[in-house]
Amino acid sequence: MKIKSILLAALLVAGLSQNIAHANVRPVVESFTFTPNEIELFSADTKAVFELVVSHPNGIDNLATKVSLTSSRGDTLSVQLIRTDSPINTALTKVTFKGTLTVPRDIYPGVYSVTADSVKNNLSAGYQYETGTITSGKVRNIVGAESGLVVRSNGEINLVYDTFVGPAYDTRLGIAFNDISKFNSSNTPIWKVGEIYNPNKYFELRVPSLSISVSSSTPSVCVSNGKELSLIKEGTCSFTVFTAKTNEYVSKTSNQTVTITSARTKTVLAVEKIANQTSKDLPKSIETVRVYSVAEGYVLPKSATPSVCLANGFFVRIVSGGTCTLTYQTAETAEYLASDIYTVSFEVTRDPQTITFTLPSTANVSTRSIALAATASGGGAITYSTASAGICSITGSTLNLLRNGNCAVTATQAGTSTLAPASATATVVLSGAAVSNRKTITCVKGKSTKRVSGVNPKCPRGFKIKR
Numbered sequence: 001m002k003i004k005s006i007l008l009a010a011l012l013v014a015g016l017s018q019n020i021a022h023a024n025v026r027p028v029v030e031s032f033t034f035t036p037n038e039i040e041l042f043s044a045d046t047k048a049v050f051e052l053v054v055s056h057p058n059g060i061d062n063l064a065t066k067v068s069l070t071s072s073r074g075d076t077l078s079v080q081l082i083r084t085d086s087p088i089n090t091a092l093t094k095v096t097f098k099g100t101l102t103v104p105r106d107i108y109p110g111v112y113s114v115t116a117d118s119v120k121n122n123l124s125a126g127y128q129y130e131t132g133t134i135t136s137g138k139v140r141n142i143v144g145a146e147s148g149l150v151v152r153s154n155g156e157i158n159l160v161y162d163t164f165v166g167p168a169y170d171t172r173l174g175i176a177f178n179d180i181s182k183f184n185s186s187n188t189p190i191w192k193v194g195e196i197y198n199p200n201k202y203f204e205l206r207v208p209s210l211s212i213s214v215s216s217s218t219p220s221v222c223v224s225n226g227k228e229l230s231l232i233k234e235g236t237c238s239f240t241v242f243t244a245k246t247n248e249y250v251s252k253t254s255n256q257t258v259t260i261t262s263a264r265t266k267t268v269l270a271v272e273k274i275a276n277q278t279s280k281d282l283p284k285s286i287e288t289v290r291v292y293s294v295a296e297g298y299v300l301p302k303s304a305t306p307s308v309c310l311a312n313g314f315f316v317r318i319v320s321g322g323t324c325t326l327t328y329q330t331a332e333t334a335e336y337l338a339s340d341i342y343t344v345s346f347e348v349t350r351d352p353q354t355i356t357f358t359l360p361s362t363a364n365v366s367t368r369s370i371a372l373a374a375t376a377s378g379g380g381a382i383t384y385s386t387a388s389a390g391i392c393s394i395t396g397s398t399l400n401l402l403r404n405g406n407c408a409v410t411a412t413q414a415g416t417s418t419l420a421p422a423s424a425t426a427t428v429v430l431s432g433a434a435v436s437n438r439k440t441i442t443c444v445k446g447k448s449t450k451r452v453s454g455v456n457p458k459c460p461r462g463f464k465i466k467r
Contacts, residue, residue, distance in 0.1 A: 026129040027056040027121045030094065034114060035225040037139045038150040039103050046105060048149060051095040052081055052116055054131065060095040060124035063088065067099065069149055072160060077101060077112065090122050109153040110160075111145040127346040142248055143207045156247050163210050163243040163252045166203030177204050191237070193263040197222075197229040199241045203254070210243045221260055224361040231260050246320050251412040254298050267330045267339040275348040279321040279418040288316050289344075291328050294337040303345075308348060320417035321350030350420040353378040357411040357424040363401060365430035370399040374411035378419040391430060404431050 030053040039046055046326055050067050062083065068294055069077040081097035097119075116134040121127075138146045139174075150159070168183040171299050174291035175182035191199050199214045216224040222237035223230050229239055238257045245251040272289040276296050291299045303311040309324035312315045318324065325345040332338040356373035372394070374382045384394050392407035393400045399409060408427045415421035443459035444466045445451045452459060 017150060018079070024127065024129070025057060025121070025125070027060060027119050027131045027314075029053070029131055029134055029339050030038070030073055031120075032114075032116060032134055036150060038172065041103070041107065041109065041153045042097075046103040048100065048101045048103060050081055050099050050116075052119075052134065053094065054097070056120045056125070057095040058091060058125035059091040059093060061090065061120040061122050061128065062097075063096075063266045064098055065112060065117045065119055067101075069114055069119035069140065069440055071108060071110045071112050073108065073110070073355050074305075075108050075110075077103070077107070078429075081116065091124065096230060097431070105152065106150060106163055109151045109156060109158050111157065112149045112151060114148050118339075123200050135253070143209075145248070152247075152463070157249070157250050161207070161249055162238070162250055163207045164203045164205050164212055164241075164254075165200075165255070166206075166241075166254070168202050168462060170198070175204075179204060188334070188427070190264070191231065191258045192261050193231055193234060195231045195264075197231065197239075199229075203241055205243075207243070207249070208250070210246070210466045213242055213244065215240050215242070234262060264332070264335060264337045266337045267293045269299065269328055269330070269339055269342050270326055271342045271344050274316075274324075274326075274344055276347040276349060277318060277324075279348055280349045282318060282417055283319045284323075285315045285317045288326065291312065291342075292331045293339070295330045295333055295339070299328050301328055303327075305333040318348055320416075321348045321420065324348055348414060350418055351378075353380075353413065353415070353419050353422045354423050355382070355411055355413055355424040357409075357426050358401075359409060359426040359428040362429045362431060364404060365401045365433050365434045367429050368401055368434070370401065370428070372399055372409065374424065378413065378416065378422075378423060380413045380416065380419070383414070385410050392428075399428075400432070401430055403434065406430075414459055 004245055032061045033162055034048050034050045034054050036048065039048060044414065045197060052065065064080050064082045067079050067081055079099045079101040081099035084096045084098055085092055089207065104352055110111045113135040117451055118130040118132050120130050135146045140146060145157065145159055168177065169185060169188045171185050187202060189202060199212050203212055205212055213226050214224050214229050216229060218236060218238045218240045221233045221235040222239060223232060224239065231237065237260050240253050240255050242251055242253040268354055274288065277286065286303055291298050300313060301311045303309050303325060304325040304327050308320050308322040310319065311326060316326065323345055325343060328342040330339040339361050355374055363370060372384050376382060384397060386392055386407065387407050388405065388407045390402060391405035392402055405429055406427055408425055412423040412427045413421060439457065440451055440453040440458050443452055443463035445463045450460065451465060
């Protein structure tokens with residue numbers, strides 16, 4: 001008896017656990033499909049088959065459900081889906097509903113949203129919940145027609161869709177643009193003679209497969225090449241921004257009318273000269289001339305030679321000797337074009353320095369080399385060079401004597417921020433014959449003997465130098 005009581009309690013607990021596990025479980029939509037998902041009214045086959053699969057641990061209550069199809073303009077179709085299990089088993093945990101719709105040939109083409117009425121679970125669960133309205137998922141990549149049944153007429157859907165939005169500069173429209181960094185109210189076209197209007201700068205395309213075009217109804221004032229509008233004359237310009245009709249979309253247009261005014265002009269700047277400066281007390285700052293523009297007021301300079309001078313507002317900081325070059329230019333505005341670039345330069349003179357450099361007037365090539373020793377009054381390092389190729393060469397501060405002739409050597413000091421560069425040239429006349437570096441050795445191998453000559457002669461393999 002005790003064992004039976006334990007078994008009964010266990011069964012009650014298991015049953016309770018199962019009921020708790022199933023409590024408040026809504027029916028699950030396993031799948032909702034229809035085939036085909038596109039229908040051509042000119043085709044012989046105008047039928048679409050719909051299938052809905054719903055599951056619940058305690059079974060499904062519905063014997064049928066209705067599928068509704070609705071177009072963007074309000075046209076509706078409907079079809080009943082009947083459960084396919086026969087005989088009906090309300091305890092069946094997964095139920096399939098099917099139905100076939102014959103699409104009328106006089107229906108308006110377009111995209112029809114597909115929804116199914118709610119499905120309930122079996123009351124045997126002790127509760128009853130609904131799936132809620134069931135909608136079809138994505139079945140294609142056509143923007144604005146990703147889901148639903150597509151009905152074409154001679155290949156066309158004639159989908160009415162906002163393929164583009166804008167213009168950004170018309171804040172009255174209250175458009176929420178996807179790319180707000182590009183499309184904002186400050187992005188305003190310039191309606192003046194000589195300007196180019198590109199609609200892609202102001203209208204946001206929402207269908208990547210399409211392109212935005214523009215046409216003009218006043219070609220004497222503004223003329224279009226299909227992609228851009230050229231403003232050629234003062235007056236009223238009327239134009240249309242549009243995406244062309246395709247098999248998927250109807251044409252979308254935006255008609256615009258604006259007034260074209262006189263062309264923008266370049267600002268002319270008056271830039272005065274700046275006096276030359278010395279390199280004393282570097283670094284130092286000097287005040288520049290004031291350059292004024294009707295387009296933007298005072299124009300600040302920019303330095304084109306930062307190694308010599310740096311622009312800082314109305315002042316220039318001089319950091320080294322050399323040529324300081326400043327540039328002035330105004331940016332374009334809605335009323336003015338960008339000005340030409342105006343340039344002003346001045347010299348920052350460096351203190352001169354001298355180089356003391358001498359060579360012997362003559363030298364015999366047999367001495368092979370001469371040590372070079374020049375000095376600069378500024379104390380800087382000296383570099384040496386020669387253009388007398390083949391007669392002499394330089395290695396560091398050593399002059400290599402190669403053959404007879406005039407050997408000219410130049411000593412150079414590169415200069416510093418305050419000292420100008422300096423150089424001095426000296427010439428030595430080379431004569432005599434160079435001492436040969438060649439020598440001859442005797443090599444032996446047993447009773448065999450060989451003599452080898454060269455700059456760095458070596459015995460052949462197997463031979464040794466005769467001592």
